[in-house]
Amino acid sequence: MKYPSQAVAKPYFVAAIALFIVQIAFGLILGMQYVVGDFLFPEIPFNVARMVHTNLLIVWLLFGFFGAAYYLVPEEAQRDLYSPKLATILFWVFLVAGGLTVLGYLLVPYATLAEITGNRFFPTMGREFLEQPTITKIGIVIVALGFLYNISMTVLSGRKTVVNVVLLSGLIGLALFFLFAFYNPVNLVDDKYYWWWVVHLWVEGVWELILGAILAYVLIKTTGVDREVIEKWLYIIIAMTLITGIIGTGHHYYWIGTPVYWQWWGSIFSALEPIPFFMMTVFAFNMVNQRRRDHPNKAAVLWAMGTAVMAFLGAGVWGFLHTLSPVNFYTHGTQITAAHGHMAFYGAYVMIVLTIISYAWPKMHGREAANPRAQVVEMWSFWLMSVSMVFITLFLTAAGVLQVWMQRYSETPEPFMVVQEKIALFYWMREAAGVVFMVGLLVYVASFFVKPGAAEAPAAAEAQA
C-alpha cells in the first residue's frame, strides 16, 4: 500500500463480506421455502426473504465497488484520497441506512414500512430490486454523490490512468442510471421500460466498466505486463460491452407492451453480448501467460481468472441461452432466468469483488500476499463456491427446462403450482448445492485467520520486509 488513505477501504471490505454471509443465509431460507412452502411462514414470508437476499447482494457489491475504488484510485492517481474523512463518514451512513432498511423489511410488514416512510408522498417502492423506501433511495443518491465527489477530486488532480478514467465513468453511470429508480408512472409499460434503465444498464452496462477496470488493475499488478497492453484490452472490451449491451436492453422489451421490433434489436444485439465476456476471458488468460513476474498472491490471480471464466459462462453463455426472442417466448420469467441470474452475478460481480479484496487485503496489512497456508484455504473456498454455483445453476436450469416443457410448451399445459411440485427434486438439489456454497463462504472467511505454518514463518517475515 503506497498511500495511507487507501486504508479507508478496509471497513468497506469487511462490511461487504459480513453482508455477503447474511445474503447467503437468506438464500438458504429461500431455497428451503421453495420446497417446504410454509417454512418460516408467516414470520418471514418468501417475498421478505427475497428482498433481503437481492437487496443485500446489491448493497454488499456496492460496498465492494466503493472499497475497490478507495483502494485503487489513489494508487493509480499517485496521490492520497481527496478526503479520507468523507469516505469514513459515508461508510457509516451507508451501513446504517442499509441496516435500517433490512431491519425494516424483517420487523414490520412491507405495507407498514411503506406507510411509515411516507411512500404515498413519493411512491417508488414495491418494484423488483428497487424495494427500498424512498428515503433510503435518497440516501443512496447522497452517498453515491459524496463518493463520486471524493473519487473525482482524486482522479482529476492526479495521474489520469485508463483504469481510473474507466472506473470513474462506470461509477458515474451507476449513479446516473440509478436516478430512474425515482420514476414510477402508473402506466405499467412505462414503469417497466425505465425500470430496466436501472437494472439492465447497471448490470449489463456500467457495472461491466467497473468490473473491467478492477480486473485490469489487478492484472497490471499481479502479472507485470506492460500497462499499455492491458489498457488497450480494457478499452476494446468495454467498447464491445457498450456496443452490444445498450441496444441489448431490447431483450427485456419483447413481452411488456413495447413494439415488436424490439424482438429483432434485442435478439441481434444481445446475441453479441457474450463477445465482451469472451474477450475478458481471453484477456485474463493471455495476461497471466505473458506475465513478467510470479506474484506471490496466487489466490488473487486465481480469483481474477475465475471471474473472467465464470462471468463468461454465467452472463455470456447462460444469457445467450434464453435471449433470442423465439426462445425467450417460452423461457421468460421461469427458473431459466433464475439460473442465469445466479451464475452471472456470482461470476461477474461477486468474484471481482473477492478478487480485489484478495489482492488488496494483504497489501493493506503490510504484506505482499497472505501466507501460503492461508492462500490454500482461500483457494479451497474459491473452488467450493464456484463449483457449487455451477451446480446451483445446472439444477435451476434443469428445473427451468422442465417447467417450460410442462407449463409453457406442452399441448396440455399444466398450472404453475402443479409444475412446481413436479420439479421439487431439482429444488432440493439446488438447496444442497447452496449449503456447500455457504460452507465455501465460511472457509473463505476462515482463510483470513489462518496463521503461517512453522516452516513458513521466516518466508512470511521476509515478504513482510
Added chain:
Amino acid sequence: MAEVFTKNMARNMYYGGGLFFFLLFLGLTVDTELSAPERDNRGAITPQVALGKKLWEENNCIGCHSLLGEGAYYAPELGNVYERFGNSTIAIKAYIRGRPKEGIPGRRSMPQFDFSEEELDALAEFLRYANGIDTANWPPNIQG
C-alpha cells in the same frame, strides 16, 4: 495487430461506440413512446387502477409473483390472471380474500392481507388493466 490497432483507436471505439449506441437507444425509445398508446392499454387507467398499482407495490406482490414475466418465480404469473380466472374480477377478489392467515401446512400460501372491499376492487381492476396490455401474445398459454 499491435501496430494496426492502437490504444487510441480502442479508446475512440469505446467513447464513439458508447455514444452512438446510446443515441440509437434514445431514438428507439422515442419511437417506442410515440407508438405506445396503441399497445399499453392506457385508456383503461383510472384512479381505481392507480390505487390498485399502489397496493400492488406497497404489499410487494412482485416479491413472489411475476407480472408480464418480471418479478419472482415463486408464485403464478399475474399478467393474464384475469383471463385465467374466467375474465372475472370477482374470482380474483375471492381468491385474495380467502387466503388462510396461518398459511397451509407444508405448502406455499399467499399471506392474508386484510384488504378492504375498495382495495380488493382496485387490485382486481389493476390486474384487469395489466391483462389488456398488448404483449405480443405472451404468455404462450393461459397457465402463464
